[in-house]
Amino acid sequence: MADGSQCSGREDGAGFPVACPMPLPGWDAVTLAHGAGGRAMHDLIDKVFLKAFGSPAPDAKHDGAIFQCGETTLAFTTDSYVVSPLFFPGGDIGSLAVYGTVNDLAMCGAKPLYLSAGFILEEGLSTEVLQRVVQSMADAAHRAGVSIVTGDTKVVDKGKGDKLYVNTAGIGIVQTRDAVSPQSVRTGDAILLSGDIGRHGIAVMAARAGLQFERPLVSDLAPLADLVLELVRAGIEIHCMRDLTRGGLATALNEIAAGTHSGIKVCEADIPVREEVRGACELLGFDPLYVACEGRFIAFVPPTRAAHALDILRANPLGSEAAQIGSVTDEPLPVVSLETVLGVSRALDMLTGEQLPRIC
Amino acid sequence: MADGSQCSGREDGAGFPVACPMPLPGWDAVTLAHGAGGRAMHDLIDKVFLKAFGSPAPDAKHDGAIFQCGETTLAFTTDSYVVSPLFFPGGDIGSLAVYGTVNDLAMCGAKPLYLSAGFILEEGLSTEVLQRVVQSMADAAHRAGVSIVTGDTKVVDKGKGDKLYVNTAGIGIVQTRDAVSPQSVRTGDAILLSGDIGRHGIAVMAARAGLQFERPLVSDLAPLADLVLELVRAGIEIHCMRDLTRGGLATALNEIAAGTHSGIKVCEADIPVREEVRGACELLGFDPLYVACEGRFIAFVPPTRAAHALDILRANPLGSEAAQIGSVTDEPLPVVSLETVLGVSRALDMLTGEQLPRIC
Numbered sequence: 001m002a003d004g005s006q007c008s009g010r011e012d013g014a015g016f017p018v019a020c021p022m023p024l025p026g027w028d029a030v031t032l033a034h035g036a037g038g039r040a041m042h043d044l045i046d047k048v049f050l051k052a053f054g055s056p057a058p059d060a061k062h063d064g065a066i067f068q069c070g071e072t073t074l075a076f077t078t079d080s081y082v083v084s085p086l087f088f089p090g091g092d093i094g095s096l097a098v099y100g101t102v103n104d105l106a107m108c109g110a111k112p113l114y115l116s117a118g119f120i121l122e123e124g125l126s127t128e129v130l131q132r133v134v135q136s137m138a139d140a141a142h143r144a145g146v147s148i149v150t151g152d153t154k155v156v157d158k159g160k161g162d163k164l165y166v167n168t169a170g171i172g173i174v175q176t177r178d179a180v181s182p183q184s185v186r187t188g189d190a191i192l193l194s195g196d197i198g199r200h201g202i203a204v205m206a207a208r209a210g211l212q213f214e215r216p217l218v219s220d221l222a223p224l225a226d227l228v229l230e231l232v233r234a235g236i237e238i239h240c241m242r243d244l245t246r247g248g249l250a251t252a253l254n255e256i257a258a259g260t261h262s263g264i265k266v267c268e269a270d271i272p273v274r275e276e277v278r279g280a281c282e283l284l285g286f287d288p289l290y291v292a293c294e295g296r297f298i299a300f301v302p303p304t305r306a307a308h309a310l311d312i313l314r315a316n317p318l319g320s321e322a323a324q325i326g327s328v329t330d331e332p333l334p335v336v337s338l339e340t341v342l343g344v345s346r347a348l349d350m351l352t353g354e355q356l357p358r359i360c
Numbered sequence: 361m362a363d364g365s366q367c368s369g370r371e372d373g374a375g376f377p378v379a380c381p382m383p384l385p386g387w388d389a390v391t392l393a394h395g396a397g398g399r400a401m402h403d404l405i406d407k408v409f410l411k412a413f414g415s416p417a418p419d420a421k422h423d424g425a426i427f428q429c430g431e432t433t434l435a436f437t438t439d440s441y442v443v444s445p446l447f448f449p450g451g452d453i454g455s456l457a458v459y460g461t462v463n464d465l466a467m468c469g470a471k472p473l474y475l476s477a478g479f480i481l482e483e484g485l486s487t488e489v490l491q492r493v494v495q496s497m498a499d500a501a502h503r504a505g506v507s508i509v510t511g512d513t514k515v516v517d518k519g520k521g522d523k524l525y526v527n528t529a530g531i532g533i534v535q536t537r538d539a540v541s542p543q544s545v546r547t548g549d550a551i552l553l554s555g556d557i558g559r560h561g562i563a564v565m566a567a568r569a570g571l572q573f574e575r576p577l578v579s580d581l582a583p584l585a586d587l588v589l590e591l592v593r594a595g596i597e598i599h600c601m602r603d604l605t606r607g608g609l610a611t612a613l614n615e616i617a618a619g620t621h622s623g624i625k626v627c628e629a630d631i632p633v634r635e636e637v638r639g640a641c642e643l644l645g646f647d648p649l650y651v652a653c654e655g656r657f658i659a660f661v662p663p664t665r666a667a668h669a670l671d672i673l674r675a676n677p678l679g680s681e682a683a684q685i686g687s688v689t690d691e692p693l694p695v696v697s698l699e700t701v702l703g704v705s706r707a708l709d710m711l712t713g714e715q716l717p718r719i720c
Binding site for chain 1: 387388389390391392393394395396401404405408409412413414424425427429430431432434436437438439440441442473474476477478479480481482483484485486487488490491494495497498501508509510511512513514515516517519520521522525527529531717718720
């Protein structure tokens with residue numbers, strides 16, 4: 001697993017492996033940008049994690065790992081949740097920790113089955129808050145049809161945490177016949193988006209800052225597995241999927257484009273953004289294309305199946321605003337290009353720096 | 361899943377489940393004792409987590425969950441690691457996060473295969489420290505024969521963490537034919553301990569306090585799966601196992617006793633404790649029976665197989681000091697009783713309060 005070209009591991013006298021020095025990755029301390037889902041995070045993953053752990057599959061940056069268990073193909077994924085505040089319009093850290101991991105399994109084409117839950121509690125956390133979060137996780141698991149089967153609790157001293165962090169890992173059974181991965185994307189594929197973007201990030205940010213909107217803005221947080229499995233059951237050949245979390249739509253498109261040898265073209269006018277999200281973004285200097293969702297995904301499907309897939313998505317309340325937002329082209333770079341509402345094309349890059357820290 | 365007698369869940373107008381009020385569990389804030397592995401932690405698990413999540417199996421407090429995948433039985437477990445300091449004699453948070461989860465799978469009778477790794481990094485963490493920890497995880501995974509196949513990174517603001525927390529979840533294939541669980545324990549079973557106790561807790565505590573011992577004291581941290589699987593391959597029928605982490609030997613014995621209808625009798629003179637651990641405990645007012653290990657376990661086996669099992673354990677460097685420390689009796693309460701070196705019997709209770717916070 002370790003990158004043998006850099007370091008094959010050596011042992012000290014007691015037979016214990018010793019960490020060996022590696023070249024520094026060009027920055028000497030972790031910043032909030034390293035957790036924001038954009039370029040800095042990918043740099044961290046490439047230069048620290050993948051370098052040491054190796055990559056069991058070419059698409060290691062996929063939402064989960066896939067492995068075989070007899071005749072069954074399983075998906076395995078994990079996420080830690082550090083959202084601040086713990087409660088926001090439309091959800092809380094508990095429902096987020098369940099749906100976030102359920103959605104990562106769904107993006108592997110898997111039916112989610114079992115979750116683990118690891119809690120890091122800060123000394124002094126009120127029992128009432130803990131109970132609300134735990135009950136919310138139980139309710140979310142019930143809604144998503146998964147069981148929380150194993151767990152762990154650690155407590156850290158006051159001032160060494162922020163009330164409550166949760167990690168969930170999940171296991172699901174892959175339902176798709178063909179690999180759902182950037183490598184499966186083909187020129188001409190239609191890119192479908194399951195609904196309006198940016199509500200989760202703005203809802204959390206507003207809750208954190210105590211902002212009030214004229215029309216209440218609620219996170220899009222939702223479990224996506226049923227929606228995805230409806231596509232699978234209808235025989236829609238899904239080449240790739242990604243849920244739009246940190247870094248938003250623009251970053252997800254760039255992640256997938258990086259794993260293909262094709263360009264991606266999307267049309268701004270076709271991307272649903274609610275007026276209140278657009279307004280908040282203008283006010284705060286954000287671009288909705290980079291703001292996180294927690295209940296939206298993109299799917300790459302053969303162009304001949306796009307209309308049928310959209311019908312299926314739109315028949316489900318979680319996909320009622322689904323739209324085709326673009327397609328895969330064989331055009332040269334820039335890899336992701338956006339046709340703006342003004343009719344001009346511009347390159348759409350991955351998120352750089354931090355936009356909204358701790359939104360998940 | 362939710363405890364139907366208390367609350368069957370209700371829905372608000374939007375169809376989202378709403379957390380419903382539950383009676384408070386008798387304390388109103390989380391304390392360090394709730395993470396120490398003893399009575400307070402069990403209270404938290406019973407009154408908050410199991411109440412909300414339900415329990416898919418009677419032995420929900422086992423080290424992992426067991427489920428069927430076709431013909432294969434899988435084990436699934438998770439732990440978060442918050443040890444302070446990050447580096448201690450004999451290991452660091454990275455090797456601990458790999459071996460800790462590997463050992464939990466081993467305690468299910470499983471061969472560990474895949475791990476996930478979730479990182480919560482504090483803004484400002486030095487890259488060099490992160491790289492050392494990650495390389496240590498990679499080396500530990502290599503030594504334990506597991507692959508780290510999926511992961512996640514979050515960054516929290518400075519002052520909202522303590523450099524670095526890690527969560528690992530693990531999947532393994534169960535190798536034992538019969539259930540390894542407290543329910544399988546039988547009267548007369550021999551209780552085997554794989555080696556000397558308490559070194560991990562004392563090594564971490566000493567590193568934290570900057571204490572120096574005359575003879576250097578190194579954590580017992582080690583991966584236990586090979587040792588356990590040697591017993592399994594030899595056909596030793598293991599009724600129950602538990603690794604001795606938070607709360608130490610005394611707490612593990614109490615956890616298992618609570619799941620059986622028998623008493624447990626152990627003999628203090630047969631429990632290996634190194635002189636330096638005994639000395640440090642006397643000095644600091646600890647009882648070695650409650651101090652954590654990270655490379656030791658107890659196994660309950662039929663008395664007729666105890667000698668063979670001990671031979672196998674002692675042939676492995678990680679089990680060279682293995683000993684039979686007691687047996688399962690049909691005597692009435694107290695559930696766990698200790699025959700002291702002075703020849704008198706006393707009840708051995710679960711850890712109450714906190715002894716050594718953040719040792720794993």
